[in-house]
Amino acid sequence: MIKLRNLIIGFLYRKCLKPVFFLFDPQSVHDLMIWAGKLLGSNPITRGLISLMFNYQNPMLTQKVAGVEFKNPIGLAAGFDKEAHIAPILPSVGFGFEEAGSITAKPFSGNPRPWMWRLPEHKALRVNYGLKSSGAPKIHKYLLGKKFNFALGISIAKTNSEATSHVESGIEDYFESYKIFQDIGDYFTINISCPNTCEASPIFAQAENLDLLLAKLFSIPKTKPVFVKLSPDLAKDQLDGILQVGAKHPLDGFICTNLTKINLLNHHGKGGFSGKAVEELSNQMISKVYKFYGGKKNIIGCGGVFSAEDAYKKIKLGASLIQLITGMIFQGPQLISEINQGLVELLKKDGYNNISEAVGRDSH
Numbered sequence: 564m565i566k567l568r569n570l571i572i573g574f575l576y577r578k579c580l581k582p583v584f585f586l587f588d589p590q591s592v593h594d595l596m597i598w599a600g601k602l603l604g605s606n607p608i609t610r611g612l613i614s615l616m617f618n619y620q621n622p623m624l625t626q627k628v629a630g631v632e633f634k635n636p637i638g639l640a641a642g643f644d645k646e647a648h649i650a651p652i653l654p655s656v657g658f659g660f661e662e663a664g665s666i667t668a669k670p671f672s673g674n675p676r677p678w679m680w681r682l683p684e685h686k687a688l689r690v691n692y693g694l695k696s697s698g699a700p701k702i703h704k705y706l707l708g709k710k711f712n713f714a715l716g717i718s719i720a721k722t723n724s725e726a727t728s729h730v731e732s733g734i735e736d737y738f739e740s741y742k743i744f745q746d747i748g749d750y751f752t753i754n755i756s757c758p759n760t761c762e763a764s765p766i767f768a769q770a771e772n773l774d775l776l777l778a779k780l781f782s783i784p785k786t787k788p789v790f791v792k793l794s795p796d797l798a799k800d801q802l803d804g805i806l807q808v809g810a811k812h813p814l815d816g817f818i819c820t821n822l823t824k825i826n827l828l829n830h831h832g833k834g835g836f837s838g839k840a841v842e843e844l845s846n847q848m849i850s851k852v853y854k855f856y857g858g859k860k861n862i863i864g865c866g867g868v869f870s871a872e873d874a875y876k877k878i879k880l881g882a883s884l885i886q887l888i889t890g891m892i893f894q895g896p897q898l899i900s901e902i903n904q905g906l907v908e909l910l911k912k913d914g915y916n917n918i919s920e921a922v923g924r925d926s927h
């Protein structure tokens with residue numbers, strides 16, 4: 564029944580809605596989606612209707628990661644809903660969690676437009692937002708006191724400006740957002756991997772700088788799990804340095820990965836690539852991080868997930884949770900339910916009773 568429902572909605576999305584959406588520029592469609600999502604999330608009737616159309620739940624998908632309860636392993640990655648405007652509707656769409664942000668301490672209007680390009684032949688997007696944000700105090704004020712029906716991650720990044728492009732000022736900038744969001748959300752992500760800032764390369768991807776940053780963040784009592792989001796383009800010794808630093812601190816895990824800068828054939832220009840352009844790099848990094856810690860730190864796998872098989876691959880390489888954006892834009896919002904239902908079938912086929920049993924099973 565759920566399978567048929569998803570097939571029909573997926574068909575209608577790909578044959579009717581998507582061709583219309585793809586006639587317009589990606590930013591306008593994205594703004595429309597946030598507006599519609601906010602409206603649909605604003606009352607119980609529309610939330611119930613969306614739930615009938617999209618939701619799928621199964622206890623085999625429920626797990627605790629870093630002490631946080633996740634109803635299923637599929638989350639909306641940072642960047643789609645920067646200020647958690649659509650958080651109330653996302654559980655009805657079937658998401659197990661979302662990551663709001665990235666949020667920066669100071670407001671920034673973003674890089675010069677355009678910010679997004681679709682590359683359908685590569686099942687990818689090129690993105691050049693450059694950490695657009697209303698600033699931590701304003702977003703905190705908006706979210707304060709709001710309760711959501713799933714886990715909410717808060718992704719914080721360094722304000723994209725020359726003033727914070729030094730180690731000391733950069734640490735203070737991260738710390739400002741970190742302090743402001745102590746009382747909101749279920750976990751933090753420290754985004755050290757935005758490829759679209761005014762820096763030649765992200766300064767906190769250098770192990771010694773990350774060490775100083777984490778020392779500062781953990782100098783105050785930890786209120787929730789903390790993850791670090793990695794770039795897929797790190798050289799081997801750079802990644803090793805970061806992982807060694809990670810072992811020194813009470814860090815809960817890593818998100819593998821952000822956008823890649825490695826250019827796709829015929830697509831030059833500013834920005835980083837998502838979707839299938841980053842999938843293989845993301846999978847390789849999941850595998851390396853899982854092996855480095857022997858499964859002792861948690862991994863959120865992100866990059867190019869378009870199906871249950873794609874998600875399961877990341878899980879078996881070592882990811883406990885999955886995030887996505889691009890797959891949903893290309894396949895439709897029923898993708899979340901399709902993936903969750905497909906995961907249950909794959910788990911049963913392999914003889915597992917719960918998703919957590921499959922984590923890291925293909926890591927050797």
Ligand SMILES: Cc1cc2nc3c(=O)[nH]c(=O)nc-3n(C[C@H](O)[C@H](O)[C@H](O)COP(=O)(O)O)c2cc1C
Pocket residue numbers: 640641642643664665679688690692694718754792820821822837838839841865866867868886887888889890
């Ligand atoms: C429009 C857009 C905006 C993004 N903004 C952010 C961001 O603010 N912070 C961040 O950590 N990642 C950001 N990302 C990267 C995604 O979170 C994710 O790592 C990447 O898109 C790979 O996943 P996907 O292939 O499922 O899209 C953004 C991606 C997209 C497509």
